[in-house]
Amino acid sequence: MEIKGFNIAKKMLYSDTPVPDIFINQYASQMDSDYFKVYIYCLFLDKYNKPINENAIACGLNMSIEKVKDAFVFFLENGLAALDKKIYVLTDIKDKEVQKYIENKQDTKKAKWKMTKEQEMVIRAINNEFFQGVMGISWYSDIGTWFEKYKFDADVMYQLFHICHERNALSNNSYISKVAEDWYSRNIKTDLDLQSYLKSRSKVSQISERISKKLRLYRNLTEYEEKIVEKWIMDYGYDFDVIDLALQNTAKITNPNINYFDKIISDWYKKNLKDVKSIQDMLEAEGLKKQKDKPEDTKADAAKKPQQMDNFAQRQYDKEFLESLYEEL
Numbered sequence: 001m002e003i004k005g006f007n008i009a010k011k012m013l014y015s016d017t018p019v020p021d022i023f024i025n026q027y028a029s030q031m032d033s034d035y036f037k038v039y040i041y042c043l044f045l046d047k048y049n050k051p052i053n054e055n056a057i058a059c060g061l062n063m064s065i066e067k068v069k070d071a072f073v074f075f076l077e078n079g080l081a082a083l084d085k086k087i088y089v090l091t092d093i094k095d096k097e098v099q100k101y102i103e104n105k106q107d108t109k110k111a112k113w114k115m116t117k118e119q120e121m122v123i124r125a126i127n128n129e130f131f132q133g134v135m136g137i138s139w140y141s142d143i144g145t146w147f148e149k150y151k152f153d154a155d156v157m158y159q160l161f162h163i164c165h166e167r168n169a170l171s172n173n174s175y176i177s178k179v180a181e182d183w184y185s186r187n188i189k190t191d192l193d194l195q196s197y198l199k200s201r202s203k204v205s206q207i208s209e210r211i212s213k214k215l216r217l218y219r220n221l222t223e224y225e226e227k228i229v230e231k232w233i234m235d236y237g238y239d240f241d242v243i244d245l246a247l248q249n250t251a252k253i254t255n256p257n258i259n260y261f262d263k264i265i266s267d268w269y270k271k272n273l274k275d276v277k278s279i280q281d282m283l284e285a286e287g288l289k290k291q292k293d294k295p296e297d298t299k300a301d302a303a304k305k306p307q308q309m310d311n312f313a314q315r316q317y318d319k320e321f322l323e324s325l326y327e328e329l
Contacts (some may be wrong), residue, residue: 017044022093023080025136029171031074037061038071039055039080042090051086052081097138119147126161130170141174150184150204155191204230207240214247215256225258232262236269 019040028036041061042052050056054072054104058065075081079096082089125141127135146152152160161170161179169175184236188194208221208229221229234240246264250256273279 003113010250017045017047017057018038018282019043020094022136026171026173027078027080027093027139030078032071034063034067035071035074039075040069042081042088046064046090052090052245058326097136100141102137111118115144115147116154118154119157122158125158127270130161130165138173138304142177146177146180149178152180152183153187156188156194159194189294196238199207200234201230204233207243209242211247211256211258212242215250229282230260238265238276242279245276245279 017040018198019100023039027039031039038057041057045052045056045060052067057063058068061068066329072081075088080091080093082091109315121210123140127133128145131139143157147157147158164176164179183194183197186193186197188197204226208226211229212219212221229243232243240295243261243265246261246268247256249264253260260291268279268282271282273282302327
């Protein structure tokens with residue numbers, strides 16, 4: 001008598017589930033340890049042509065259904081899986097990377113761009129320094145694209161990976177791409193451009209910390225809030241003394257926030273006010289104008305208003321009353 005499933009069980013005794021090196025190299029470091037388990041189990045089910053669904057995986061791994069759902073959200077967002085009629089299908093990430101490599105090669109040929117020896121050397125240095133000599137193939141095409149698109153010097157490209165490495169973000173390709181795009185938008189091409197920008201960024205971080213303390217936020221500014229502070233410093237050219245002048249308006253609102261001060265500071269910038277003195281002169285002039293623009297009858301009423309001392313009716317005492325105070329002494 002043959003027991004159903006016995007052949008599969010026997011097969012498992014002698015078989016292995018292969019894990020693509022590209023997955024280990026480019027995705028494993030980005031994910032939660034439970035997501036890693038889910039992905040390996042998906043490979044296992046896929047190998048035996050079993051349907052991949054959340055309930056089956058939750059039971060097989062003794063894991064909560066919510067955790068499995070979170071894992072699949074990650075897989076879908078990062079192109080590791082696709083959803084077909086409520087059934088999850090694993091993406092062939094090897095084929096995906098090959099296609100990407102071919103497309104980048106074709107784009108490079110169309111642009112008629114050829115890598116220089118200096119660029120080849122810096123790619124080799126990036127591979128050895130940050131990837132232990134096993135950098136994924138997609139990185140080569142991405143770096144080549146950034147060299148062509150952003151016109152970075154070799155030193156700038158190396159610093160891009162060095163800085164992202166310090167931020168523990170080398171596993172996130174999209175993050176590095178965003179940093180590269182941000183540098184390009186700021187016209188950074190040479191090492192001198194980059195050092196100037198990094199100096200300004202350091203200033204932004206220091207001032208952001210001072211703003212947080214001034215407003216008693218008891219936290220670091222969010223990325224969105226720091227972007228606003230960066231605008232005040234790097235685009236408007238203001239130092240902390242100007243920003244501090246705006247922060248003095250905290251008494252005017254219950255819950256002070258960066259957007260409130262952004263309106264004030266942006267208004268000063270639009271009025272071409274460049275320093276504390278010019279802003280104070282403007283505020284003083286506005287104060288005098290408001291006083292001057294008050295209606296005349298309001299000023300007259302204020303002038304006629306008796307002082308509190310004048311309103312007090314002093315009691316009158318006659319001579320007999322005053323002498324009676326001393327009769328008993």
